[in-house]
Amino acid sequence: MAQSDLDLLTGEEATELLATAVSTAGGELVDWSVRQVDHRPGRSTTVAYRARVRWGEGVEAGRVRTETLGASLGRPGDQQVPGVLTLDDGEHAVAVWRFPGDPALPALATAYDAEAVATLLGDLGVPEVARGPVTLRVRAYRPTRRAVIEASTPGARVFLKVVRPEKVDDLHARHALLAGAGLPVPKPLGRSADGLLVIAPLSGESMRHAVRDGGAVPSAAEVVTMLDRLPDSVAELPLRTSWSENAGHYASVIGAAMPAEADRARHLAETIATRIAGQRPDEPTHGDLYEAQVMLADGRITGLLDVDSAGPGRRADDLACLVAHIETLSLLRGWDNERLHALALEYAAGFAGQVEPVELSARIGGVLLSLATGPHRVQEADWPLQTSRRLDAVERWLGGVPG
Incomplete structure (x- = not known):
């Protein structure tokens, strides 16, 4: 997908697209901002917006409401769903909708x-x-x-x-x-x-809270013990590409959004790919293990969320995912950076006795590279700086566990 398509949905041209869509529904666009960007170079771009709309008819007449709007390019199926407005200028066909009328999520x-x-x-x-x-x-x-x-x-x-x-x-x-x-x-x-x-809901509180507040968290051994409970039959489920194995894709996403970092991101992805080449994904894995997916009570694991990606993989990928997410939290403003970095190091040291350390560090770098797309995806105010900081972290972990 060309850079111009990304600009079309996130730049000033989006004003006309959203204003037309809102007007068709009987409203007037007051203002808007980008909330999320899912840009897949060469394939599609999808954007979510926070918009304020003044409605002119019915019980909402004259009232300004905050709405979630969505728009996509490169997904022809979205344009064929009732309730979705297609705006076509002869070069681009953009599908626009108002939450909850997502064309790909009919439920x-x-x-x-x-x-x-x-x-x-x-x-x-x-x-x-x-x-x-x-x-x-x-x-x-x-x-x-x-x-x-x-x-x-x-x-x-x-x-x-x-x-x-x-x-x-x-x-x-x-x-x-x-x-x-x-x-x-x-x-x-x-x-x-x-x-x-x-x-059904699970008992306990998200591990994210304990990590943020300095509360009790499970040891590396306890995390490994939980993963040991995954049945062997999980390895027989359909194979899904891991975060690390998708490093090239995430590098292309970063490069499309931030051309100045394209070469560095591509080099990091190539390094990751070289280090994990030939490793068979034949172990039962959660597939997306990080602190927000774990429920705790007094530091003990009581629940495991989001098993959508459970299937065959590498144990090192699950362990790397947890380390990389905590390391990323250590880069966020308002979080206890030193304590969280130390926690990431502590988990990495504990996990290094369970899997091959070189593989672990490479896969930590791979997950970190995937997370480096986050600042642009959620449109942080200083997303270029935050993206570069996350790429710095990838380099540090690929260079050996940092001190």
Whole structure:
């Protein structure tokens, strides 16, 4: 995808696109800002926006509301969904929608409708949540990819994971497999054919809170023990490319957004690829293990979230993922940088006794490279500086565990 396509959806030209889409729906665009960017060079670009809209009809007449809008280029299927506006200037065909009308996530409209959720949960046999008024809270949204919505009443709650319809059966099977093996993962409660999976909540608090606040966290040995509980059958699931093995892709994303760093990112990706070449992905893995996916009680692991990527891989990738995420937190403003860097080093040292240290450091670098796309994706105010800082971290870890 050309750089001009990225500019079209994130630069000043986006004003006309969004204003036209909002006007077609009966509103007036007041202002907007980019919230997320998913740029896949040579393939597609998808952007989420925070927009303020003044509505001119019905009960909303004259009221300014904050809306989430989405737009995509290079995804022809998005343009064929009812309710999605296609704007075509002869060179670009842009699909624009208003949340929850995501063209790739047809179940999102149901998941964001309290009455529809109550009916669905009743049909699925979850009556304790279906009774009484249902409150919905959006916990995560990646346009055209996935969403998580918490549905609760005064007496109970569940989580609604919305994915593309073709992925829901596979996701349900992963939850069922791991829950059936005794791992502390969310129990699947039901699903719909259009991409909605209902899962039970887990006990405990996110490890992210303990990491942030300096609370008790599990030891490296305890993390390894949890991974040892993954059944061998996980290695028989469909293979998914790991973060490290996708290093070339993430380097191209960085290079497209920040040409000044393109050569450095490409060189780092090539170094990672060389160091992990020939390693067979034949071990059961979580696939995306980091502190926000782990639930704790008094420092003990009580739950494991987001098993979407569970499958065959390398144990070193799971361990590297946790280290890389904590190292990335150490680079954020407002976080205890020295303490978090020390924690990343502590985990890396503990994990180095479980897997080959050179592989571990290479895969830490690979996950860090994937995370270096984050500042641009969420449009941090100083994203070029933050991107460069993350590339610096990749270099340090590839050069040996930093002091």
